[in-house]
Amino acid sequence: MLSHRDFARSFRDAIRGGVAPENATACQPAETERRFDVYRNNVAHSLSQALARHYPVIERLLGEECFNGTARLFIDQYPPRTPVLTEWGEEFAAFLAEIETFQSLTYLPDVAQIEWARSRAYHSADADPMMPRDLQAIAQEAGEKLRLFLHPSVQVLQMLTPAGSIWASQQPGGAPAPTAAQWAPETVLIARKGLAEVVTRTVPAPIGRFISALLNGRTFAEAQASAGEGFELNAAFLLLVENALIVGAGRKGGNGK
């Protein structure tokens, strides 16, 4: 007799397009396959919907039909390894990069990376911004050894395509997507400001390098040195402060924020 484990395996195979498990039946046995379709449809629908929640701009760029077809291929190759759907779908950018038909859409995986970073930022831990007065006091005390701690949601993506501008062009009231003449690499900052607003902003590359260095544990001075030519400290600092992203500070080698 079919063990429960074998049953579950054959059920899963049936969901992926095989025939219904051998013990599946119905009051009219001839209708079993048709009834079993509800499970096939539910699984495909709930997973492609979950993917569309992470990647609404990819869905808009590809169109619903093309997105759903792509989602089904992705689901086959990368089924969720977790019951928490907000944590599933990270490989979608790399998956898109491998698809033959999309080879000319070089920006597509980059836009997907932005959307995944936005999902992560939305769900990331909370942290209150530092009061400017406290920050100033620590900065004076730490001098060259000052370290800044950024909000847990902060991510910097260095892209070879203008994916930030393309993402923004798909938002309500967004500027048109860049033309071929405007095509250039972009650095995108993604972070959550407060509880709900996920900031997605194209920033100058040196500011991106500066923030990345802070995220990697470099001191303020080291981060500044690694930012490279054209770095504007005031602009970088303003960006972090006005989005409430500096949540702690300390002296390198010391403890605490």
Next chain:
Amino acid sequence: MTLPRKPGLGFKPEHFPTIAETRPDLGFFEIHAENYMGAGGLPHAMLQRLREDYALSVHGVGLSIGGPDPLDRGHLARLKALCDRYDPESFSEHLAWASHGGAWMHDLLPLPYTQETLNLVCDHVDEVQEHLGRQMLLENPATYVLFDNSDIPETAFLSEISRRTGCGLLLDVNNVFVSCVNHRQDPRAYLAEFPLAQIGEVHLAGHEEEDLPSGPFLIDSHGREVAEPVWALYAEIVSKIGPLPSLIEWDNDVPAFPVLMAEAERARTILEGQSHALAS
């Protein structure tokens, strides 16, 4: 700690401003546990605020209690963290499975009812209750196929799980109706066999109807009003055993808040009609 014997609603984030502003008269809100497993941000801020005014039911969809795999320890730990954080009046899950070999299908899949699966489900319910340190409710499923090796009726299966593990039951009246219509069975006969005394919560939801050569085929869609025959069955249950915590479940094509409140008011009329009848 139990849910108030009043109507409740599934919490939808888009309704949060209305709820915070108007504080509607409801017994409780219910959330899907898996939607609140991020570290922070708006979902938790809203839930925290909601919790201050209302009783809370945490309803899991991802434990795969009826599956052959061992329960996912990481997921149990996440559920425990969520329950410890919000201390809900109720935690519930499904008589269903969702994962195989570590891959999740994200649907509530049916299982044959046999001695093997009965022992398995009881072990899993024991494990959940032990891990969370609280009693859980187990919900009856909506099903679309039968299994020829099932040799225990669903009602007897649920009774025995409750008897062995001490868990309560979540009676989804729409699921009863959907399954019984689909399998050409009598929902009243099902309910006559259901261990009504173990019910800790009732679910009410809408379904879609399709046609098969053999007759109607219902899909548990959670996307519309509760159907008339489901209200009738609900009223019969309430008249038999008195008011129960009663949730309106509407998860797809979610309407404006007043539409949900109208459904909750209809449940209230039935619940209060019954308390008046009992009092007089």
